[in-house]
Amino acid sequence: MEPTDSLQYQQFMERINRGDRIEAEDWMPDDYRQQLIRLISMHGISEIMGALPEKEWVPKAPTLFRKLAIMAKVQDEMGHGQLLIRVAEDLMAPLGKNREDLMEDLFTGRLKFHNVFHMATPTWADAGVIGWLVDGAAIITQGMSLSCSYGPYARALARIVEEEGFHIQHGESICMELAEGTPVQRQMLQESLERWWPALLMFFGPPEGNQLSTHQQKNLDYKIRSKTNEELRQKFLTKYVPRIRSLGLVIPDPTLSQDPVTKVWQYAQPDWTLFRQIVNNQGPRSQARLGLRQMSYQEGQWVRRVLAMTTPAAV
Amino acid sequence: MAAQPIDRDVKPEWRDALVDLLFQLADDDLLVAFRGSEWLGLAPHVEEDVALSSLAQDEMGHAAMYFGLLESLGLGSRDDLAHLRPVAERRNAIMVELKNGPGTYLEQPHYDWAFTIARAFCYDVMESLRLERLKSSSYVPLRDVARKISGEEKYHLLHHQIWIRRMALDPDAKTRLQAAFHRVAQDAGDLGSTGAHTAILEESGLLPDASGLTRAWQDQVQEFLSLQGLSWTPVRETSTGRLGKHTKDLEDALDTLSEVYRSDPLARW
Numbered sequence: 330m331e332p333t334d335s336l337q338y339q340q341f342m343e344r345i346n347r348g349d350r351i352e353a354e355d356w357m358p359d360d361y362r363q364q365l366i367r368l369i370s371m372h373g374i375s376e377i378m379g380a381l382p383e384k385e386w387v388p389k390a391p392t393l394f395r396k397l398a399i400m401a402k403v404q405d406e407m408g409h410g411q412l413l414i415r416v417a418e419d420l421m422a423p424l425g426k427n428r429e430d431l432m433e434d435l436f437t438g439r440l441k442f443h444n445v446f447h448m449a450t451p452t453w454a455d456a457g458v459i460g461w462l463v464d465g466a467a468i469i470t471q472g473m474s475l476s477c478s479y480g481p482y483a484r485a486l487a488r489i490v491e492e493e494g495f496h497i498q499h500g501e502s503i504c505m506e507l508a509e510g511t512p513v514q515r516q517m518l519q520e521s522l523e524r525w526w527p528a529l530l531m532f533f534g535p536p537e538g539n540q541l542s543t544h545q546q547k548n549l550d551y552k553i554r555s556k557t558n559e560e561l562r563q564k565f566l567t568k569y570v571p572r573i574r575s576l577g578l579v580i581p582d583p584t585l586s587q588d589p590v591t592k593v594w595q596y597a598q599p600d601w602t603l604f605r606q607i608v609n610n611q612g613p614r615s616q617a618r619l620g621l622r623q624m625s626y627q628e629g630q631w632v633r634r635v636l637a638m639t640t641p642a643a644v
Numbered sequence: 645m646a647a648q649p650i651d652r653d654v655k656p657e658w659r660d661a662l663v664d665l666l667f668q669l670a671d672d673d674l675l676v677a678f679r680g681s682e683w684l685g686l687a688p689h690v691e692e693d694v695a696l697s698s699l700a701q702d703e704m705g706h707a708a709m710y711f712g713l714l715e716s717l718g719l720g721s722r723d724d725l726a727h728l729r730p731v732a733e734r735r736n737a738i739m740v741e742l743k744n745g746p747g748t749y750l751e752q753p754h755y756d757w758a759f760t761i762a763r764a765f766c767y768d769v770m771e772s773l774r775l776e777r778l779k780s781s782s783y784v785p786l787r788d789v790a791r792k793i794s795g796e797e798k799y800h801l802l803h804h805q806i807w808i809r810r811m812a813l814d815p816d817a818k819t820r821l822q823a824a825f826h827r828v829a830q831d832a833g834d835l836g837s838t839g840a841h842t843a844i845l846e847e848s849g850l851l852p853d854a855s856g857l858t859r860a861w862q863d864q865v866q867e868f869l870s871l872q873g874l875s876w877t878p879v880r881e882t883s884t885g886r887l888g889k890h891t892k893d894l895e896d897a898l899d900t901l902s903e904v905y906r907s908d909p910l911a912r913w
Contacts, residue, residue: 380685391727391905393704393711401697410690411691414690629689
């Protein structure tokens, strides 16, 4: 690692503090590169693993219109995964690594994917709640990262955030239809919210209290991120609690309240021990989804080999 | 002689043939889209996953247009038509209903990429020939839809041709592809069939040269494959799927694709 008093490092930090965008070919300290690889590969692989829970409902979507919409939505997620993996690949290139390594890291558990995508999706309402609230949570985190100091990531996010805006409308539209529907549909939606609530709180990561982790502190110093987990979670609650309630849904937390003066939300903490188990691939659907991903990846090996062949000269 | 354009009112003696044709078109595309949607998230690489989904979305959109034409003929809502008709009323070809691999999209799919490409190519060739004829259909609403769709289908065919060319260059991939085409041919007899009303379809101009589809299709498939050093097993025309005779695969597909809708068809979804 470069000494922090080296001229190169100081010049780099001056650029960061000026609000300059760092580009792929620019000099950067090793730990900046490592933090980015860690963040972006996790984000990219989460998009790809995140396609699977909703995909469970794609062939079953109730109407032709919903079938079309959810196909396009899940396709977008795969597209985001592709975009982000390309950004991560550029960062990994000097280390001699590529997307094959990312997939291997996923299968061995070194590379984690987001807690929400380890959860079960037993009903159609889950497809709505993911689109509306999981993507709603994602847009809050990604909205923050639009100002990330690394240019390629910030630009990829600009496109992703725009598309996520449509996803939220798509999810909200499914949820509204269920909320205004038959008693069975309303119950399906309420049960789905109850299933997802703890996972949604977990989405932003454990609250920091007064102690920032080394990773957190580095990401803040390097302007890779600009807000803490708790700040993001508070933002989510402010935006979505009234909307959820306006659909006549009951949030499964009787202690949930907002301080009228400070505007800070009090809420029951989800089980953070469980969170750690989930992100370590011990969640309800972790192994099943990893298994599905690994099988399709291995069975596609011969196809990727064909694609990697040198193309013969055109005749 | 070009047939008289039919704007709305179809002669009563032609109506059954028109409805049957529209069901063939709608059911084919619905099943192609459904099988494509099962691949989502499971394609051999990420870029292809995105591309394949675009193709499936196009087909689902086309199915919706055809069901829309049936709806406007007073046969019921397009979603009822797509989701609730029993197996015996389905008019799709057998080839498009066959599953992508031994498992389901949820459990142990073991999907077969070579089969997927071989089938998609065969279907796209047929679709392009059929659309070419439908572009001059005497039924104006169908002619309009065919004109709209044709532009997209060109790219579908191109996509699968590129895959076949590429796979034919590698000995192992070529063997897999050859086996896949052999398998596809076994169930492709009814793809070019237009069912029980072929004579009326031709006479009315609803589908010009309906009886020439199988031959034109086979010629084109054979020609392209032989250029890649692949062979085609000639098929004899049957009418199986076009007359409502199907496999267990269709039954399972319909159970899945209508699971939520059937749980309460009167609800809004």
